[in-house]
Amino acid sequence: MIKNTSSRILNAMLSIPPIRPQNLLPVVIMLILWVGVGRMGLPEQQTFVLSVVIAQAYAIWRNLPQAAHSLNQTTGGRTGMLRWPVIVLLLLSGLQLWLNNPLFTQRAISAVALFFLVVMVLGVMREGAVMDRVTPKNTEGGAVYETVSLLRVNALVAAMVVAVNEILISTESLTVWITVMPIFVLFLHAFYWFMVLMVLPPEAPDDQTPRPSRDA
Numbered sequence: 001m002i003k004n005t006s007s008r009i010l011n012a013m014l015s016i017p018p019i020r021p022q023n024l025l026p027v028v029i030m031l032i033l034w035v036g037v038g039r040m041g042l043p044e045q046q047t048f049v050l051s052v053v054i055a056q057a058y059a060i061w062r063n064l065p066q067a068a069h070s071l072n073q074t075t076g077g078r079t080g081m082l083r084w085p086v087i088v089l090l091l092l093s094g095l096q097l098w099l100n101n102p103l104f105t106q107r108a109i110s111a112v113a114l115f116f117l118v119v120m121v122l123g124v125m126r127e128g129a130v131m132d133r134v135t136p137k138n139t140e141g142g143a144v145y146e147t148v149s150l151l152r153v154n155a156l157v158a159a160m161v162v163a164v165n166e167i168l169i170s171t172e173s174l175t176v177w178i179t180v181m182p183i184f185v186l187f188l189h190a191f192y193w194f195m196v197l198m199v200l201p202p203e204a205p206d207d208q209t210p211r212p213s214r215d216a
Contacts, residue, residue: 008198009198011197012194012197012198013194015193015197016190016193016194016197017193019186019189022062023189024185025058025062026055026056026058026059026062027055027181027182027185028182029051029054029055029058030051030052030054030055030178030181030182031051031178031182033047033050033051033054033055034047034048034051034178037050037051044174044175045100045101045102045174046100048102048105048174048178049096049097049099049100049101049102049105050097051178052096052105052178053093053096053097053105056089056093057090057093060086060089060090060093089112092108092112096108102174103169106165106168106169106177107169109161109165110161110162110165110166110169113158113159113161113162113165114158114162116154116158117155117158117159117162120151120152120154120155120158121155123151124151124152124155150196150199152199153192153195153196153199156195157188157191157192157195160188160191161188164180164184168180168181
């Protein structure tokens with residue numbers, strides 16, 4: 001039992017996919033703007049808000065196609081539902097630029113992560129009903145696809161984002177925050193995929209078990 005667990009942990013660690021350059025671009029943009037705009041003589045607080053908000057806006061734009069594709073699969077083509085979250089996030093970005101308050105910008109990240117945490121927790125509480133609606137099934141030849149719920153993993157990741165962000169807000173400067181967050185993104189990528197690989201059925205056939213997208 002211990003040997004099998006150790007082997008599975010090792011396999012999961014060795015199977016973590018590299019993070020895609022596209023997924024790193026938001027934090028790269030944030031760092032470039034932080035350094036470049038800062039050298040132009042803008043106040044640190046304004047530079048911080050501008051760097052973070054532009055990185056957030058790019059991340060929203062970057063993930064729109066994937067979000068629309070996922071929504072199309074689970075809601076039968078009702079991709080118009082995506083309009084309202086995008087509008088809310090864009091309004092939030094505009095509000096951050098208008099207020100020009102680093103603390104508000106930092107807390108906005110916690111608020112968004114907390115929102116997803118609540119959604120994931122509610123999903124866990126109704127996991128059976130949710131999975132009955134979104135699980136793809138193939139009855140031809142008697143084959144039925146198993147879908148592994150990743151709601152708990154997503155909830156844990158969202159909780160980690162809130163915790164780390166709040167700790168940095170309480171104890172560190174803006175410079176430390178904007179330096180640590182890109183490192184945390186790399187750690188979060190590795191942690192997320194490790195947990196995903198650990199919760200997948202160990203002996204599920206590759207051609208029958210749907211795997212989560214590597215865009216995560």
